[in-house]
Amino acid sequence: MPEPGSLSRSSSTAKPSAASTSNSIAVGAKIRHDIITGVHPPGGKLREAALAKQYDVSRIPIREALRSLESEGLVESRPYSGSMVAPSPIEDAEDLFEIRIVLESATAKRAAKRAAQQSNGEAPDERWRMIRKEINEILAAGDIVIGEERYEDLAVLNMRFHFAVAELSGSLSFVSLLRQISGKIEWLYSLNVTRRGPQAWPEHRDIIAAIDAGQETKAAEVMGQHVRRSRDSYFAMMADRPS
Amino acid sequence: MPEPGSLSRSSSTAKPSAASTSNSIAVGAKIRHDIITGVHPPGGKLREAALAKQYDVSRIPIREALRSLESEGLVESRPYSGSMVAPSPIEDAEDLFEIRIVLESATAKRAAKRAAQQSNGEAPDERWRMIRKEINEILAAGDIVIGEERYEDLAVLNMRFHFAVAELSGSLSFVSLLRQISGKIEWLYSLNVTRRGPQAWPEHRDIIAAIDAGQETKAAEVMGQHVRRSRDSYFAMMADRPS
């Protein structure tokens, strides 16, 4: 018995979840991690009693975690029938990339718009400066992680970067919508991170440059290109490995 | 004491929720309805014990319902601190409309693309025909409802129409993403349905016409215009009533 819960470093993920219960959050993060890393295979049944024993909590936190994962699309449930791991995100890769293209182009555009407003001194937003600073740290951390080839951490940093851009947009709605699909995006990304990661990371600086310059259209375009390249890289990878 | 749960016809909503538990679904739908109709005012605290008594169930289904509503953005929670009704969607109206513009333009575009494939006889998709037929019924039902000025039902039909278009796109990811914000959209829509509803309904036929013709670009454009008009109508309404 592999004891799935015990082998996951709960600190490895940046916990983008906005759930509620203290323990449920931790358990949910563990199960999410174990789904993404394949400990719980796609289509596999998730019995509440078994999970409760594995993660050493009662069924209640397990249920809450499963509800949260269900809303992220990582788990599917039917009343009185139980939960199972969602089919591999490979199935809706095309859709997910298209959603990212339209959503994230919009966030980049809005972020650039706000940047322009900032430089006009219109609104000296402290929160904006904080997030903008955090992005620099994320980018620097990514450079290091790539040098050390710690790709699992790169996947997390990549997610954090895209969330940060969404936060720059100033729209909580966009952030929370992005969060809804972040589970599947990260799942998908982790399948190709060794190939795409090092190539993709420098592109993030181009996105930020356009945002900083306040060029709305260009920011949207660069972000769209970025996601499109991720998509193409993903499908190229799939073509190479038709496993 | 107004007994909030008892005055909601649970059959009035088409239950777009994909939650799980039998009773939790019903309770969640009731609470959602009571939030949208203002029984639970924005910012109001939602105590689990009180809700349990009001809706005559235990705290467990209440909790599950609150989690579901939280993921829809209708409720906000903090660990050990409780839940409250989210601030009125008025706050993020601009964002919600922008999200709808980019998302629903994409669904309309994809639906048109699939329609073109259908007419080429490429894939005789039975499910497509079923949804397409359902749309005709929705449109007809809307005409009747407008004639009778039953605007609450129109809000539901409007939501069903936009969901149906998303389903025509063939992408479950788009549908579930739309579902995530459907609560707030419906909430927002219900504030302006008497004004916008009758005006907006005929536009739906233009959208479907473009989709049926397989004109991707036009379908996206018409859908975008449709949502933009809703947005403008909404803000015009807000300007008239600065309550």
Add this chain to the structure above:
DNA sequence: GCTTATTGTTTTGTATACAAACTTTCAGTA
């Protein structure tokens, strides 16, 4: 042999009970 009813088992759904954490209140002090 195949379909269908029936019962037994398993699993989820819900209620109750208890533990943990936050909030508020109220002294006490500077």
Add this chain to the structure above:
DNA sequence: TACTGAAAGTTTGTATACAAAACAATAAGC
């Protein structure tokens, strides 16, 4: 009077126990 601090009270978080529904296996009937 304003502020710090602790303790009571309230509310959420979790565990256990029981009820209801789905699933599976078996047997009866055609």
